[in-house]
Amino acid sequence: MIRCGIGYDVHRLAEGRKLILGVSHAIADALLGAIGAGDIGQHFPNTDESIRGISSIQILKQVSKLLAENKARVLNVDATIIAEEPKLVPHIAAMRKIIADAIGILDSNVGVKATTNEKLGAIGRGEGIAAMAVATVEVGRDRRARRKRSGQLGGLSLPR
Numbered sequence: 001m002i003r004c005g006i007g008y009d010v011h012r013l014a015e016g017r018k019l020i021l022g023v024s025h026a027i028a029d030a031l032l033g034a035i036g037a038g039d040i041g042q043h044f045p046n047t048d049e050s051i052r053g054i055s056s057i058q059i060l061k062q063v064s065k066l067l068a069e070n071k072a073r074v075l076n077v078d079a080t081i082i083a084e085e086p087k088l089v090p091h092i093a094a095m096r097k098i099i100a101d102a103i104g105i106l107d108s109n110v111g112v113k114a115t116t117n118e119k120l121g122a123i124g125r126g127e128g129i130a131a132m133a134v135a136t137v138e139v140g141r142d143r144r145a146r147r148k149r150s151g152q153l154g155g156l157s158l159p160r
């Protein structure tokens with residue numbers, strides 16, 4: 001079964017804060033949403049001292065592990081970062097690679113796009129950066145298992 005999830009996150013702009021933070025959080029929420037497993041606030045509460053300062057990439061890795069445990073395979077994620085500045089284009093390829101590695105998929109299956117808020121509102125004034133993401137996952141038996149099963153039935157399988 002194919003399932004989708006959506007995520008949104010916003011962070012105040014702060015010196016030295018990593019650009020990848022918001023987009024990773026939005027993707028983690030989208031992944032959790034796709035398997036109906038709540039949100040990152042539930043899984044990584046900011047009141048839990050043991051995970052204080054946990055990196056957003058670590059969160060992505062742990063969420064991916066949870067998906068795997070639930071037999072969910074990530075097909076793709078797509079994210080948009082909304083920021084007035086800095087210019088994100090030079091960083092996009094690196095962000096895609098880091099996110100893809102954390103989730104365990106090809107970076108060609110990770111979309112990261114950037115747009116501005118046309119100077120409107122708090123984001124437009126450069127007070128923060130927002131990110132939204134969608135994730136598509138396949139839940140249930142993976143393809144290899146299906147192929148194997150059809151093989152056991154004498155190779156009968158419907159054309160795809």
Ligand SMILES: [Zn+2]
Nearest residue numbers: 009021022025
């Ligand atoms: Zn966040």
